[in-house]
Amino acid sequence: MAQRRRTTGVRKGPRTKASRAKPPKRRVRVVRSRPTRAKKPVRPLPPAEMFSERLFVSSLERSLRDNRQVWEALAKR
Numbered sequence: 333m334a335q336r337r338r339t340t341g342v343r344k345g346p347r348t349k350a351s352r353a354k355p356p357k358r359r360v361r362v363v364r365s366r367p368t369r370a371k372k373p374v375r376p377l378p379p380a381e382m383f384s385e386r387l388f389v390s391s392l393e394r395s396l397r398d399n400r401q402v403w404e405a406l407a408k409r
Contacts, residue, residue: 377383
């Protein structure tokens with residue numbers, strides 16, 4: 333049976349200048365940018381429902397007017 337050698341505290345060779353000159357390892361500080369605050373609009377926008385309703389009513393009126401013009405043109409023939 334082979335004997336086990338102790339590895340703790342055992343040097344493998346003489347220390348060189350390069351191994352001694354290394355600075356100690358430090359933790360890297362992570363710098364995160366601060367979140368920018370969203371700027372509020374100067375003039376508040378109208379509520380979404382009102383805007384979409386107004387848009388819908390105007391497009392409906394336009395389409396009804398166009399259809400009426402088409403039917404009147406067909407009736408004249």
